[in-house]
Amino acid sequence: MKGFYVAPYLSILIFIVIGIGLVLFTFFLARLIRPSHPYPAKTINYECAELPIGDSWIQFNPRFYIFALIFVIFDVEAVFLFPWAVAFGQLGLYALIEMVIFILILFYGLYYAWKQGVLKWV
Amino acid sequence: MNIDTAIFIISAVVAVFGATMMVFQRNPVASVLYLILSIVAQAVLYIQLGALFIGAILIIVYAGAVLVLFLFVIMMLNLRGGEDLGKPSPPLSQITKYFIALLIFAEMVFVVRSAFFRDAGPTGILTTPADQFGSVESVATLLFTRYLYPFELASILLLAAIVGAVVMARRESRSDKDLPGEVQK
Amino acid sequence: MILISSVKVIVVVVAVLTGCAWSTWLERKVVGHMQHRMGPTFAGPYGLLQPIADFIKLIFKEDIVPSGVERVAYGLAPVLSFIPAMLVFAVVPFAADATLFGHEIKMVISDLNIGILFVFAVTSLGVYGLVMAGWSSGSKYSLLGSLRASAQMISYEVSYGLSIVGIVLIANTLSLRELVEMQGSDSIWFFSNWFVFKQPLGFLLYLTCAIAETNRLPFDMPEAESELVAGYHTEYSSMRFATFFVSEYANMLAVSAVGATLFFGGWQGPYLPSIVWFILKVFCFMFFYIWLRGTFPRFRYDQLMSFGWKVLFPLALLNVIVTAAFVMLD
Numbered sequence: 001m002k003g004f005y006v007a008p009y010l011s012i013l014i015f016i017v018i019g020i021g022l023v024l025f026t027f028f029l030a031r032l033i034r035p036s037h038p039y040p041a042k043t044i045n046y047e048c049a050e051l052p053i054g055d056s057w058i059q060f061n062p063r064f065y066i067f068a069l070i071f072v073i074f075d076v077e078a079v080f081l082f083p084w085a086v087a088f089g090q091l092g093l094y095a096l097i098e099m100v101i102f103i104l105i106l107f108y109g110l111y112y113a114w115k116q117g118v119l120k121w122v
Numbered sequence: 123m124n125i126d127t128a129i130f131i132i133s134a135v136v137a138v139f140g141a142t143m144m145v146f147q148r149n150p151v152a153s154v155l156y157l158i159l160s161i162v163a164q165a166v167l168y169i170q171l172g173a174l175f176i177g178a179i180l181i182i183v184y185a186g187a188v189l190v191l192f193l194f195v196i197m198m199l200n201l202r203g204g205e206d207l208g209k210p211s212p213p214l215s216q217i218t219k220y221f222i223a224l225l226i227f228a229e230m231v232f233v234v235r236s237a238f239f240r241d242a243g244p245t246g247i248l249t250t251p252a253d254q255f256g257s258v259e260s261v262a263t264l265l266f267t268r269y270l271y272p273f274e275l276a277s278i279l280l281l282a283a284i285v286g287a288v289v290m291a292r293r294e295s296r297s298d299k300d301l302p303g304e305v306q307k
Numbered sequence: 308m309i310l311i312s313s314v315k316v317i318v319v320v321v322a323v324l325t326g327c328a329w330s331t332w333l334e335r336k337v338v339g340h341m342q343h344r345m346g347p348t349f350a351g352p353y354g355l356l357q358p359i360a361d362f363i364k365l366i367f368k369e370d371i372v373p374s375g376v377e378r379v380a381y382g383l384a385p386v387l388s389f390i391p392a393m394l395v396f397a398v399v400p401f402a403a404d405a406t407l408f409g410h411e412i413k414m415v416i417s418d419l420n421i422g423i424l425f426v427f428a429v430t431s432l433g434v435y436g437l438v439m440a441g442w443s444s445g446s447k448y449s450l451l452g453s454l455r456a457s458a459q460m461i462s463y464e465v466s467y468g469l470s471i472v473g474i475v476l477i478a479n480t481l482s483l484r485e486l487v488e489m490q491g492s493d494s495i496w497f498f499s500n501w502f503v504f505k506q507p508l509g510f511l512l513y514l515t516c517a518i519a520e521t522n523r524l525p526f527d528m529p530e531a532e533s534e535l536v537a538g539y540h541t542e543y544s545s546m547r548f549a550t551f552f553v554s555e556y557a558n559m560l561a562v563s564a565v566g567a568t569l570f571f572g573g574w575q576g577p578y579l580p581s582i583v584w585f586i587l588k589v590f591c592f593m594f595f596y597i598w599l600r601g602t603f604p605r606f607r608y609d610q611l612m613s614f615g616w617k618v619l620f621p622l623a624l625l626n627v628i629v630t631a632a633f634v635m636l637d
Contacts, residue, residue, distance in 0.1 A: 008417040009169055010125070011312035015397045015416060018316050019390050023550060030366045030546040043374040045446040045542060062291075064458050065198055067612070068191040069287040071461040073280050074620070075187040075431075078468040079179055080265075080273070081627060082424060085475035087262030088631060095266050096631050098274065103624055105277040109284035110620070118291045119616045121609035151380060151442060158435070178424040186431025190461060193438055197454070258421060258481060 066118055077106050130170060137163035150196045154189055161185045175261045315416050319396050326589075327556035328358035334597045341601035362549070370545035375445030384443060385543070385550035388436020392554040394429045395561035398422045400484050402574050402582040414574075414582070415484060422483035423475065426565055427468050430520060434460050436554065437539045444542035452538025455608065456522055462615040463519035463526075469623035470512035473630040474502050474569055487573035497577045503570040508626045510570045512619060514595075517562035519615065521555065523596055525603035526611060563592030 084091075084099055113119055140160025147153040161184050168177035210216070265273055332347065332355065339346025347354030372381070402414035419425050434457045441453020478486055492500045503510045519526040540551045567573060567588035576584035606614070 007308060008419050009166070010129075010309070011316065011417040012394070012397050014309070014312050015316045015320075015394060016390060018313070018320060019393050020386060022320065023386050023389055026366070026550075027546055030370065034367055034545060035369050037369065038371065040374070043371065045373045045375050045444070062198065064454055065191070065194050066287055066291040067458050067462060068194045069290075070284065070616075071465060072183075072187045072191055073283050073287070074465045075468075076183055076280060077277075078465050078472075079182055080276075081469065081472045082427075082475060082481065083175060083258045083262035083265060085472045085627075085631075086258050086479055086481055087266065088476050088634060089479045090259075090263060091266055093635060096635055098266055098270060099631070100628060102274060102277045103628065105274075105281055106284075107621070107624060109281045110616075113284055113288050114617065116288045116292060118288050119613060121612040149377075151377070151439075155380070155383070155435075155439075174421045175424075178421055178428055181428040182424070182431050186428065186434070186464075187461070190434055190438070190457065193435075193442075194454075194457075197438075197442055197450075258424070 063121060070113060070118070073109070074106070077103075126170065130167070133163040133166040133170070136160070137167065151193065154192055154196065157192075158185050158189055161189075172257075175258045311410075311412070312416065315412075316397075319401070319416055320393065323393060323396055323557060323560060324553065326560050327553050328362070329355075330556045330560065330593055331361070331552075332357050333593065334600070337594065337597045338601045341598075365549045366546060368545040370547065373445060373542050376542065377443040377445070380439045380443035381542075382547075384436050384440035385547045385554070386436075387439055388433065388554040389550050389557070391429045391433040391436070392557035392561055395426055395565060398425050398483055399561075399564045399568055400487055400573060401564075401585050402580070413484075418482065418484050420480075420482045422486075423471055423481045423569075426483075427471075430467065431464060433520075433558065436551075440543065440551070441539040444539075446542050448541045449539050452541065456539055459522065459526065459611060459615075460520055462612055463516045463619065466512060466615065466619040466623045467516035467520055469620070469627055470509050470516060471569060472627045473506045473509040476627070476630050476634050477502065477505055483568055483573075487568055487575060490572035491575040497575070498572065501570065501572045506570065506626075506630065508622065509630070510566075512623050512626065513566060513570065515619060517566060518596065518599065519611075521558040521562055523559065524600040525606050527605060559593065559596055560589065563589045563596070566592055 080102070081099070084095060088095060110119075137160050140156045140158075140163060144153045144156040144160065147156060161180055165177040165180045165185075168174075168180060211219075335357070336346035336354065347357040350356040350360045397416045398419050400413075400415035400418070404414055405412050437453045437456045437460075441449040441451075441456075444450070474486065475481060478489055480486060480489075486502075490500045490502060492498070498504075518524075540548055543551060564585075567585065571588050573588075574581035574585040576587075579587075
């Protein structure tokens, strides 16, 4: 039966199209009926009713970046856990030991980062 | 043309389009957005080939994690595409660049020619309900038996990545302390 | 086939949007009563028409676009946050399969056999809407709010994924339909097979991470109005703002629906029609969220980040290993 395999994914595609269409439709509808009177003072960025100082560049904490890096690493770990969990019934004890080793190695990484004070948000 | 071929062509075109636009954008955030588009299209291709797990991973890890990291870096450096890119590089390194690019392109053409277009039309699209090939279960059984050793090595690799991140973080905080009169947050 | 899918999609989208609209009413009403106020009373009986009034108000509002925005990303951000929030409902089974005019109709838009991975993938894409909104607005509050939001979401996302692994270990499947069928029971103790009893720690982890993922109180740092005005959507107004608002509630409904499906047997239940059970369970989750909002103060940001990494994440890993050991012994 041709085209059968992708059928469930096709309905997801339909979902996305309808979802985007709906948002754009409401935006369009709003454009038709809403007023629009922009003037320079109105379109200034909000900064508690004062004139904004400088642009939006703020010196932001490099910790955001470190947390993102650690997240990427553990996300990969989490992704490995899913196939393992699905096939666990067939794989048995051997797989458990493998995964415990895998988790322990990565947990040591977390522990190391913890001890070095990286996970602390100061 | 059946619906499978249509989906293949559309997502392949979108993937290439996204990748091309990513290279040509001056604004790095727009580049990241196009890269996401390209990755999602590639995930569709993988799913069509029956490699469900790879498709899901592509979105979870690349689109959901790695590109968030990219965005953070871009925002941290506050790149908005208006930066001065400096002087054009000297002619010799320009020639080298084009030569390497040409080499990679030739390799790609060679691979594509040798692997794909032997039959008419794209092959390998799954049109029937899959046998177990490429499903999460079959990936798992292979990963945890035959490819166990690389899998455990991956954990060491990830551990090394954590250590790298920690070292970078500590360097950051040390350079904070070096600044005279800086108020420690 | 495409026609049936389209009809299902439209029905589900309309149902979710309606759910979002009346969740706002529910939230105001419940929080109001918790604080000895009445909540909305003016529009309709018990203020039930309040969401419609809000919609009409928002659609007539001027759309003020600040001069410092990055146009494309600014326009794209509401869509990018709306679509992932809605997309989760594409894989959640919301009722038992029905027969209509001799056709068997699956009460799920798309029965994927990698359903859980799909939910995980879609959730991980939810960050982009916020980041885009904050970055493109050109406002300090927006940028700070979106950074906080995204850092928070990614910190809790790993534990969110891991909290589900326990269930997958027990059930050996990623298909949400099969998971729901597994939790059915014909005995008088109809809830005896619900995974919440086999995975109590997993459920608590899921609940906590889900609240953090949806940026709700007590984890609503990104919108901490006392310090960040409104967080990432400070510079948004009119329908664009409404889209963010709806996405927040759609996100809440989505994690509620997934939670009900994974831990409370989805549409399974005696006597009542299956869809009623499903809606009832989702409603209980929503009520719990609102209750939390009425009860807890906000976390401090550093507490929030260390809680995610130093408490939830190790607990989630522990839960996975202990569950695997138990499955092994069975």
